[in-house]
Amino acid sequence: MSRRPNAARRFGESGSIPFVGAFHSKSHPSPLLTIGLFVVGALLIVGYLYHGSGGRSGDIGALNRLDGGVSCTQEVQRLIPYLKKAYGDSMRKVLHVGPETCSIVSQLLKEEDTEAWGVEPYELDDADSNCKSLVHKGVVRVADIKFPLPYRPKSFSLVIVSDALDYLSPKYLNKTVPELVRVSSDGLVILSGYPGQQRAKVAELSKFGRPAKLRSSSWWIRFFIQTSLEENEPVIKKFEQATSKKSLSSACQVFHIKPLH
Structure with a gap:
């Protein structure tokens, strides 16, 4: 099974992580908005890494979790x-x-x-x-x-x-x-x-x-x-x-x- 590109490596190479720029804004967003952006960003990164994790022969459990x-x-x-x-x-x-x-x-x-x-x-x-x-x-x-x-x-x-x-x-x-x-x-x-x-x-x-x-x-x-x-x-x-x-x-x-x- 081919292994997808590592999401963490992509973020590192690009020099930026999604939503980071939002916290350097001069507009000082509300605490709720800040927390929400952090949560969404974390979920996207984790989801990308999970979907991109490659399987190997014999790793049946991982394949079935991905396939449902x-x-x-x-x-x-x-x-x-x-x-x-x-x-x-x-x-x-x-x-x-x-x-x-x-x-x-x-x-x-x-x-x-x-x-x-x-x-x-x-x-x-x-x-x-x-x-x-x-x-x-x-x-x-x-x-x-x-x-x-x-x-x-x-x-x-x-x-x-x-x-x-x-x-x-x-x-x-x-x-x-x-x-x-x-x-x-x-x-x-x-x-x-x-x-x-x-x-x-x-x-x-x-x-x-x-x-x-x-x-x-x-x-x-x-x-x-x-x-x-x-x-x-x-x-x-x-x-x-x-x-x-x-x-x-x-x-x-x-x-x-x-x-x-």
């Missing part, structure tokens, strides 16, 4: 400690599927007794050196999840998917979700956006192929039933207990699916 959208991949990063409490030993071999998967894999690899792999469903345009290294080692793969995953059944103890299924039509969901369950021995965790949330920018539609389709929890439950998938009630209770202790409310819907028998 929600990243379920960022939610995965926040929920890892609670997923560990809910799944226990099932977090020992984890596959994450979704954009910015390098950030999730890197975080999981820092956890004790945890192995992690990732599948990036879209092209890595601005991958940093760490992400390129993970791809080079084969830890992270770039693969279209509309097609069968290049893994054997039950290759991973747990599969987590975020910011990927919302861009698939029901036609491909019918194939992709069971495929994600197939490669898991202990279950699948799905993070999906709530209806009404802003997700992809218009500029990103060419990358995702279609705008995000944010579905309600009732839609997902019907989908699970139609595809013969079951929610994992014991894990759901453990996860809810872990998050409720911290009064944590996720910005994304979280579904826990049982593995195939």
Whole structure:
């Protein structure tokens, strides 16, 4: 992502700051006017600096604050400690599927007794050196999840998917979700956006192929039933207990699916 010119540098080079001249006027403005001009000037400078701050690959939170959208991949990063409490030993071999998967894999690899792999469903345009290294080692793969995953059944103890299924039509969901369950021995965790949330920018539609389709929890439950998938009630209770202790409310819907028998 290109970095915009630094606003502070522009002000320094020009030799003046907006509104400064107003306080050297011979007319002696009222205190209220002086305070108002200072406030407006400060807001303009801060706003310019904030808008001009560049993002980097993996800085999902900053991108979403600027876009006004929600990243379920960022939610995965926040929920890892609670997923560990809910799944226990099932977090020992984890596959994450979704954009910015390098950030999730890197975080999981820092956890004790945890192995992690990732599948990036879209092209890595601005991958940093760490992400390129993970791809080079084969830890992270770039693969279209509309097609069968290049893994054997039950290759991973747990599969987590975020910011990927919302861009698939029901036609491909019918194939992709069971495929994600197939490669898991202990279950699948799905993070999906709530209806009404802003997700992809218009500029990103060419990358995702279609705008995000944010579905309600009732839609997902019907989908699970139609595809013969079951929610994992014991894990759901453990996860809810872990998050409720911290009064944590996720910005994304979280579904826990049982593995195939």
